[in-house]
Amino acid sequence: MGIGHACADLPADNIGQEKLAFPPEPHRAYIVDVEFESMVAGRVVVVDPDQKRMLGMVSTGFTAPSTLSRDGKLLYTADLFYSRGTRGTRTDVLTAWDTSTLSPSWEVVIPSKRSMSLTQRYSIGTSADDRFVYIYNFTPSTSITVVNAESRSVVGELAIPGCVLSQPVGKRRLASLCGNGSIQLITLDDAGKEVARSQTRFFDPDAEKLVERAVNVGDTYYYTTTTGTIRAVDLSGKEPRILPAWELVQREADKKAGWAPGGWQLMAVAPKLNRLYVLMHDAHEPMKWEDPSPIIWAYDLKTHKQIGTLEAPIPVWSLRATTDDRPLLLGTNVEGGLEIFDLLSGKHTGTMDKITKTPSQVLSH
Numbered sequence: 001m002g003i004g005h006a007c008a009d010l011p012a013d014n015i016g017q018e019k020l021a022f023p024p025e026p027h028r029a030y031i032v033d034v035e036f037e038s039m040v041a042g043r044v045v046v047v048d049p050d051q052k053r054m055l056g057m058v059s060t061g062f063t064a065p066s067t068l069s070r071d072g073k074l075l076y077t078a079d080l081f082y083s084r085g086t087r088g089t090r091t092d093v094l095t096a097w098d099t100s101t102l103s104p105s106w107e108v109v110i111p112s113k114r115s116m117s118l119t120q121r122y123s124i125g126t127s128a129d130d131r132f133v134y135i136y137n138f139t140p141s142t143s144i145t146v147v148n149a150e151s152r153s154v155v156g157e158l159a160i161p162g163c164v165l166s167q168p169v170g171k172r173r174l175a176s177l178c179g180n181g182s183i184q185l186i187t188l189d190d191a192g193k194e195v196a197r198s199q200t201r202f203f204d205p206d207a208e209k210l211v212e213r214a215v216n217v218g219d220t221y222y223y224t225t226t227t228g229t230i231r232a233v234d235l236s237g238k239e240p241r242i243l244p245a246w247e248l249v250q251r252e253a254d255k256k257a258g259w260a261p262g263g264w265q266l267m268a269v270a271p272k273l274n275r276l277y278v279l280m281h282d283a284h285e286p287m288k289w290e291d292p293s294p295i296i297w298a299y300d301l302k303t304h305k306q307i308g309t310l311e312a313p314i315p316v317w318s319l320r321a322t323t324d325d326r327p328l329l330l331g332t333n334v335e336g337g338l339e340i341f342d343l344l345s346g347k348h349t350g351t352m353d354k355i356t357k358t359p360s361q362v363l364s365h
Helices: 252-256
Strands: 029-033 041-048 053-061 066-068 074-082 090-098 104-110 124-126 132-138 142-148 153-159 163-169 173-178 182-188 194-201 215-217 220-224 229-234 267-270 275-281 293-300 306-321 328-333 338-342 347-352 359-364
Touching: 029 066, 053 074, 053 090, 066 124, 066 359, 074 124, 104 142, 104 153, 124 163, 132 163, 142 163, 142 173, 215 267, 220 267, 275 306, 306 338, 306 347, 306 359, 328 359
Parallel strands: 267 306
Antiparallel strands: 029 041, 029 359, 041 053, 066 074, 074 090, 090 104, 124 132, 132 142, 142 153, 163 173, 173 182, 182 194, 215 220, 220 229, 267 275, 275 293, 293 306, 306 328, 328 338, 338 347
């Protein structure tokens, strides 16, 4: 005897169709996962750290540097693909993802030059008015591809020999840190073409190792040396203004214990609180300054004084603070999770466990 089976029409699956809020929630975060075990295909995981909930994910190509547009509408990734997956013809594209749908809004093919390295701040950035996107190249000569986001086209390439990354400055300028100890400042016109360039002495590369991974409040950028000297430069004026240097390690007992900064994206700023947060570890070893740490020191950017210490349950590799007036500090931990701190109370509020594999960076609006 044959056995029949019944079928019923099911409603269409809505996976991938739900829109996220716009404007984005002030604490929404985007975790860049470079996926060490399969680097040809990375991802950006989108989370709500208040609710400790994953909101979605976008797939990226080979350690793609990522950034957000200033208006909050787009997530940019500089993707790299091979026609045979791990080999074949290389194609580089700038992809603009809609932050509400997490789907591609548009893309433009860019020169196959962008830096193939672990993602960090200012490997990609945007002008203050969102007209231009800047992509850092390393071949090993260094340059910056300029993309006009309005015309969705590549409009030029800026050679920056001996310099690295591109920190956006206002609407039409960008800065790079140079190996000769200077800050290079390039001015563009409204077409994205270079109209001026200058170099200003900033530090002594023979005397100290300055980490290129700066953080900023507006057009003021803060760098640290591997031993904990903060050097800052105000780029808001016509010429760069070098600010007085100051030390992270201020107590004699901490100096004797060998405290120094460490980590990958090792600093963060909360602009509404005017505070700096730095990953710190004791027993500093010169060749291990990129090691993660569970210890975070907080500083008042006006007085330069240490004002507190935060501690995560798991060592943290990269930091990001949200920019609102009730900010969170977010840290990617070594197990692929996200550590969350409330900066008004100074308390650790929880961990999102293993939501990524090898997170290198956190973005927020």
